[in-house]
Amino acid sequence: MGAKSGSRKVNVEAPFRDDMERLVSLLLKMIFIGFDELEMSERVEAVELFGRKLKHDVSDVYTRLASLEEKVELLEQHIS
Incomplete structure (x- = not known):
């Protein structure tokens, strides 16, 4: 299941959403009290x-690059 944010598809599956909600919560807490004041x-x-989150984004970028490479190869085949 996905939702659109602008033209980019956003992953809203429950585990991913829960992780991101928790990350945002922790980041906001860091903004207000500082990283050093968080519990270990x-x-x-x-x-x-x-x-x-970073691993997911890197994987997403790699998937998109692979798709673009495939499309370029198809275009090259049609041109030649």
Whole structure:
């Protein structure tokens, strides 16, 4: 299941959404009290959630690049 945000598809599956809601909550807390004032468990959780988000985005970019490469190859075949 997905929703549109502008022209970009946004992943709104429950586990991903829950992780992002928690990450946003921790980031807001960091803004108000600072990273050093978070409990150690919250620091670790924030870093892990950010890492998962980054991994997802890198995977998404790689998938898009692979798709573009495939389309370019098809265009090259039709041109020659």
